[in-house]
Every structure is written in structure tokens, then in C-alpha cells.
Amino acid sequence: MQWQGARVVVTGAGRGIGRALAERAAAEGAQVLVNDLDPQTAADAAAAVGGTSYAGDVSTTQGAAGLVDAAFEHLGGIDVFFANAGVDLGGGLDASDEDWARSLDVNVMAHVRTARALVPRWLETGAPGRFVVTASAAGLLTMIGAAPYSVTKHAAVAFAEWLSITYADQGVTVHAICPQGVNTAMLQGSGPVQGLLSHDAAIEPADVADAAWAAIEEGSFLILPHPEVAGYYAARAADTDRWLGGMRKLQRKVFGA
Template sequence: MKVAGEVVLITGAGGGIGRALAREARRRGAAGLILSDLPGPGLESIAAETGALAIAGDLRDPDFIPALVQQGEAALGPVGIACANAGTAAGWIEKGIITAPGDEIWALAWEVNVLSHVRLSRAVLPGMIARGRGHLLQTISAAGLLTAPGAATYSATKHAALGLAESIAIAHGKDGIGVTALCPQGVDTAMLADVKDEATRADGVMSAEEVAALGFDGVEAGQFLVTPHERVRRYMTKKAGDYEGWIISMQEYKARMRR
């Protein structure tokens, strides 16, 4: 599905990959942009730069996403491409028990990394299916395919987000709905700056602009899985071919990182 001529909705647009997605969508000729994030200068500045409609709000509010889609479509027309991009790395553990973060942190990770994807798809899919066309671009992570050694909250919710993306693609592909799961490793964003685990940087850090361009390349090619870091596919093959060996190798890697 070409970006040109489509109304594109992007969550988490105030910075990082979301900001880069907004610029890339505009560059590719999107007919309109609906950008969302928490209130703040990040959202305001990217909306002014791209001429987008900015709608601030908290994705953890179950009423916000339906209102976001309704308001955005009333102003700009039907959403053709919905980018579930907002995410959180809350709960990263450097030392101690990996499941130590409190229930409130687990709930935050679940709400932002998974339920926001559920709610956005629930809001846009009926219209897309009725029109017989539409695309979901889900910003997930290589942690959803592999595992981030220092973050059970992040890895578990990113695995869930990938399972959701697969489920939508399988259930609604024949309804004219495309799904692209964008799964990078380290990306030069504020989120990465907050993460001290070097595994996220082991295969190089890409710019948000590079990742955004590859994400929309995947949308336009009708590609389900986009792995900007080339080694991720090889890691996936190794993991699937010898799961026990993969776990052992990751245990050894984690032990080396502790020294």
C-alpha cells in the first residue's frame, strides 16, 4: 500500500521513531497526518513541521484511542495507514531478579506496548475492512523475536505485540488489510539512552530516520516482518533451529556482560 494519498495516523509521534515516521510519511506524499502523543512540545513541534493534526492524550485511557480516530477521521478522512508506534522500556533490570519490577510497571508496559495496539486496531479495522483496504504498521522490537536480556517487561510485552500483529495479519489479510511488524534492535532515541544493557547496541545503533524509511518500505512492499538490523534474521534461524542452545548462549552472553 503506497503512503502517497493516504491519511496516516501515528501514535508516539512526539519523538524518536514516531517523529521520524511523521517526516517520512509527509515526504512520501501522505494526504494527511494525524499525530498523537502525551501533551508537550515534542508533539507540537512535529505537527507544526509536517502540517499535521495533533491530538494529545494518554494511550492508557481506554476512551482516548477511539476518540483519536473519530476526531482525526472527521477532520482529514478515513485512516489508510495506522502506525501503532508508542512504546515504553519501563522495568529494565541491571541487577537482581528479572521479574522484580512492581505490578504497576508491568501494567504500564502491557498498556502501552500491547493494549494500545489492540485499541488502535479495534478502532480502525472496521472502517478499513468495509473499504477493503488498509494497513497497520506496528513498531515492535527485535526483543519480540529474540529477547532483551535485561528486560522481562519489555521482552514479554513485545512478544505479545508480535503475536497480536500475526493474529491480525492471519485473520484479516483476505479482507484487504496489510500488517507490517517493524522489529529493530538499537535505535538512536531517548528510549535507548535510558537503557544501559549493551545487548541492545551490540549490532550497531541505527538512526530513527533509517528505521522509519525501512518501515514504510515494508508497508509499500506488503511485507509482514521488517528487521532493520540484518543479523536479526540469522539470530532467529539459530534460535528456531536449536532453542536450548540459544538459551544457553544467551545465558553465557549475560554472564559475560556482568563481569
């Protein structure tokens, strides 16, 4: 991957992991377009990385298509798209239909709608493209106490897998970032599970960016800023019943019987 002069888009780039990805891309010499819901936050992030801002909700069809159009207008195209925007609204069976719908829109359909607008352009021009989904370790495992988040992050990983299987031979490279605890506002607001998510050490957003760059250079689909996740994922597949028993034990520890 040649970053110097590359045209990079990062969604949810106003803070946290998205901001770190944008900063790393700019430091590597890329042209960066940052997206955030809040216009001022997007503008501040763009100014910090010497890039261009686009404020909008990429979970909607119009917002996703608008971002892709803006990138082609301002950058002349897109080489790398970091689909990073995400939301954790918590909840289990008590989660409202509205929270489920919002989680699905942001954590899954934003990726689908963006890919729908972007991948055909890559295929038409024959130019290679790289699509990087920020999912979560919850998408490989499960996060107790957060049904909408866990389910939609599983779906985000599944969509990234499908995208890779379907379009890799046509020049579209796909990655899925799956961290555990990262020192962001989302972690600080995770309530009783904050300690659990930090069990293997909460890392900084810049550490996630470092892991992403290393995995991209290696050509790895899964980007695991917490290497321990690979072991948990393998244990889940090798003996699912035992893994579920362990997760129930954690559920009791955090929330009680």
C-alpha cells in the same frame, strides 16, 4: 502503496522512531496526524511535518477510540496507522505490578484497543487499511534485564500476527517493525544493555523509517531494520537450547554470574 494524499496516523510521534515515520510520511505527500502524550510535543511534531496533532494516551480505551475518531474527523479516514508508542520500564522479578500493567497497556493493549476501534470501520467501508506495529527485536528474541519489555514485545508481535492472519483476506495489511538498537532516548536510558543493543550498530530513527518503507513496498510482514535479526531469529527456532545458552552467556557478560 500510494503515499501521495494517503491519510496516516502515527502514535508516539513526538520524537524518535515515531517522529521519523511521521516525517517520512509527510515527505512522501501523505496527510499526517501525529499523536503524543504531551500536547506541546505533539503540536511541535505536527508543525514540523505540516500535519495535525492529537494529544492523548492511546493505551486507554478512551484514548485509542478518541484518536481514531479525530483522524476520521480531520483526515476523513485512515489509510495507514503506525502503532508506534512504546515504553521500557526495565526490571525483572523485581518489576512492580504497576510497571507490568503499564508495559502491557502501552506495548500491547494500545494496539488491541486501537485495532478494536479502527478495523471494523475498514471492514464496514470495504476500504483497504494498513496497521503497522512498532515492536522490537526483543519481540522475536528477548532483551536480557528487561522482563516486562521482552514479554510485552513478544505479545505485540503475536497480536500483529493474529491480526494479519484474521483480516488480511478482508483488506487489512499488517506489519511489525522489529529493530535492535536505535539512537533514541530509550536506548540512551537502557543502562548496562546499551552496548549489547548497539553490537550490530545503533542506527538512526530515519533508518528505521527507510526500512519500513522498503518492507511495505515489498509486502513483508516483518520489518527488520537490522538484517542480522533474521539470522538470530532463525537460529533461535532451529536450536532453542543452543540459543538460550548463548543468551545466558550474554547475561553473564553484562550482569555477572
